[in-house]
Amino acid sequence: MHDRDLPEELALPLATGEPWWYWSGGRPAVDFVNTHRERWRRGVETLVTPEDLATWLVRAGVMEASAPVTQKVLAQAIDLREAIDALLVGAIEGGAAAPTEAITLIDDWLVFAGVRPQLVADPGGVPLLTERAASDSPRRALGTIALDAATMLGTDQRSRIRICASETCSGRFFDRSPAGRRRWCSMRTCGNEAKARRHRQRQRQSV
Ligand SMILES: [Zn+2]
Structure with missing residues (x-):
């Protein structure tokens, strides 16, 4: 049995996806794409509930503390994720032009990314440049993911x-190895x- 597979007897759809998240993507945008597991076979959704998404964003390090996520934001997050995957697959396959809707969808999230500066008076009345508190942190966290995706997809990266390369795994990852292989x-x-499989084949061939 393959490690990367989800158990065969898993009751689908999942009630919560948290036990099945994995973090081999190498960056938040790819880990995010990998929350849709077993794309090669059953297509298992692991961002099942709004709470799942809130917890995932904190675990991924793009949101500081858990904040309420609405069903609507969950649906939008999943649209964002699939747009990122469409461009990711396009980048691997090369050639064909990327779907314009996916580019626009990711771009729409970029307005939520980044630091929003704020100028306040400190207790002594001195002006102080600081960072505006996120009024909607889940959206901002998704903006951070969109920015990571845009950085990866929109440049030589x-x-x-x-x-x-495994036939029984659809895990996406960002190759940071020096040789890129x-x-x-x-x-x-x-x-x-x-x-192990190569080893077994060699053994079979030698008998
Ligand atoms: Zn794999």
Whole structure:
């Protein structure tokens, strides 16, 4: 049995996705895409509830503290995720023009990204440049993800986007290896599995 697979007997759809998140993407935008698991087979949604999304954004380090997420924001987050994946797959396949709707959708989120400066008076009345509190932190966190995606997809970094070479894994990752020849989402799981399979084949051939 393959490590990266979800258990065969999993009751779908999931009630909550948290036990099935994984973090081998190498950056928030790719980890986000990987919340849609087993794209190669069953397509398992692990951002099931608004609470799932709130917890995920905190665990991903793009939101400081858990904040309420509405069902609407969850639906918009999933649209954002699939737009990122469309461009990600396009970058790997090369050639064909990227879907314009996906570009526009990611761009729409960029207005929520980044620091919003604020000038206030400190207790002594001296002007102080500070950062405006996020009035809607889940949207802002998704803006951060959109910016990470745009940085990866809209620059030469796109040449480092990969899909795991395992036939039973659809994990996406960002290849940060110096030579840029990484093939597996994780050496510990898919990489090891491939090594073991080659070993078994060699043994069979030698008998
Ligand atoms: Zn993999």
